[in-house]
Amino acid sequence: MSKVLISFLGTSVADASANGYRQYRTAKYQFPDGDVQESSFIAFALKKHYGIDKVILVGTPKSMWEEVYASANGGGVDDAYIEIGEYCSNATAQTPLTPLPHQELIEKSLGAGSKIILVHYGVNEQEMDLNAQLIFSIEQYLNSNDELYLDITHSFRSLPLHLMNALVYLKNVSSKRLDIKSISYGMLDIVREFGYAPVVELNPVLTMSDWVSAASDFMKAGNAYQVVELLKKSGNAKDLEIAKKLTRFSDLVNLNHIAGVIELVEDLKSIDKILKEASVHAQLVVRPVVKKFLSTFKNAESVAQKQFCFAEYQNYLCHYASSYICLAEAIVSWVCEKNGLDVDAKQARDVAKGLILFNRNKSQFSKLKPEEQKMALSFQNHYTPDQMNNLKQIFGTINQNRKEVAHSLGEGNHANSMIANLRIALEKIKPLVFGNV
Numbered sequence: 001m002s003k004v005l006i007s008f009l010g011t012s013v014a015d016a017s018a019n020g021y022r023q024y025r026t027a028k029y030q031f032p033d034g035d036v037q038e039s040s041f042i043a044f045a046l047k048k049h050y051g052i053d054k055v056i057l058v059g060t061p062k063s064m065w066e067e068v069y070a071s072a073n074g075g076g077v078d079d080a081y082i083e084i085g086e087y088c089s090n091a092t093a094q095t096p097l098t099p100l101p102h103q104e105l106i107e108k109s110l111g112a113g114s115k116i117i118l119v120h121y122g123v124n125e126q127e128m129d130l131n132a133q134l135i136f137s138i139e140q141y142l143n144s145n146d147e148l149y150l151d152i153t154h155s156f157r158s159l160p161l162h163l164m165n166a167l168v169y170l171k172n173v174s175s176k177r178l179d180i181k182s183i184s185y186g187m188l189d190i191v192r193e194f195g196y197a198p199v200v201e202l203n204p205v206l207t208m209s210d211w212v213s214a215a216s217d218f219m220k221a222g223n224a225y226q227v228v229e230l231l232k233k234s235g236n237a238k239d240l241e242i243a244k245k246l247t248r249f250s251d252l253v254n255l256n257h258i259a260g261v262i263e264l265v266e267d268l269k270s271i272d273k274i275l276k277e278a279s280v281h282a283q284l285v286v287r288p289v290v291k292k293f294l295s296t297f298k299n300a301e302s303v304a305q306k307q308f309c310f311a312e313y314q315n316y317l318c319h320y321a322s323s324y325i326c327l328a329e330a331i332v333s334w335v336c337e338k339n340g341l342d343v344d345a346k347q348a349r350d351v352a353k354g355l356i357l358f359n360r361n362k363s364q365f366s367k368l369k370p371e372e373q374k375m376a377l378s379f380q381n382h383y384t385p386d387q388m389n390n391l392k393q394i395f396g397t398i399n400q401n402r403k404e405v406a407h408s409l410g411e412g413n414h415a416n417s418m419i420a421n422l423r424i425a426l427e428k429i430k431p432l433v434f435g436n437v
Contacts, residue, residue, distance in 0.1 A: 009059030072109035
């Protein structure tokens with residue numbers, strides 16, 4: 001494990017007082033803990049303050065690489081300094097990203113394992129894409145469990161944006177388990193007012209990125225587990241209370257536990273009161289997602305309606321297999337409710353399935369019990385033969401697709417049609433369940 005500083009290098013004009021050489025002015029950098037480091041190059045101030053092991057510097061061929069070399073070697077001017085300075089001063093946007101003069105020497109002066117990453121100006125989309133690739137390549141120079149320190153004080157502002165995206169990737173996707181310890185910015189623009197350049201920690205930016213990523217997973221997939229972990233870190237008592245509710249939410253949704261979710265709807269209606277005393281992040285992230293979930297059940301009163309709404313919600317999350325199951329159960333529950341049957345009793349639900357599949361065939365009718373025959377006639381007489389045949393067909397398709405997914409039957413190339421059939425079934429069943437036909 002190493003402490004790695006990733007910093008950007010800008011450029012400057014020649015200074016007459018420095019015999020025509022390009023130089024950064026020396027500045028006092030004050031860190032949040034009060035430590036002050038004086039340097040003409042902020043990367044060296046950061047290196048001393050944090051005890052950095054290696055440095056990765058990002059810049060264009062025109063950046064002040066001679067200043068890096070000089071700062072690392074006591075500030076003297078030698079032949080290498082002059083050669084580097086002349087090359088970089090004359091570099092333009094068209095200068096190829098070939099190794100700088102004495103690049104290995106510069107890297108060595110920064111410390112073992114340090115690297116220089118040359119990038120384009122980024123004046124068009126093509127150059128920005130290339131820069132993004134170059135910055136993402138930084139991962140190859142990092143080892144598992146490295147601690148990363150990012151400095152965005154210098155260089156074109158588009159480059160730190162690319163690096164922020166790269167850091168989010170490295171943190172969430174890379175198998176190297178990298179730990180981002182600090183994002184800092186040296187405020188050189190207020191040196192005259194303060195007498196020093198405050199080094200501002202921008203870690204809240206990365207924290208907000210974590211919340212955005214967690215919120216996206218919560219909204220699009222119904223998984224609140226990332227949100228729960230962030231809530232636990234906040235230390236807010238109300239955040240912990242919300243974390244318990246959201247853990248149960250994700251567990252029930254991912255299990256497709258229909259009865260549990262229906263109970264959860266009532267429980268989550270009280271969460272808005274808890275959020276009023278929760279952290280700002282919790283309010284920003286949790287409220288809209290819970291509101292979206294509860295709105296799904298806004299007009300649902302009966303069990304069948306609530307099950308149907310959950311089927312729609314699972315379809316919205318692209319949990320198609322779960323949506324099929326919920327929709328099938330909603331249809332059976334609707335038939336139970338229409339015929340005064342106990343929606344929670346297995347025997348009653350079996351009777352309801354028989355009523356759906358019954359189509360006035362005499363041989364089928366004779367197999368029903370007397371009370372079931374009476375119920376079948378009463379139920380089917382309430383709807384036209386076309387309506388009943390349509391219901392039978394939809395229920396049959398739903399069951400067939402549900403079984404195909406559950407038991408790995410059929411071929412995978414039917415996936416598109418199965419998803420399309422699900423959406424059609426949802427549209428056709430909704431008017432029945434909500435009493436619009």
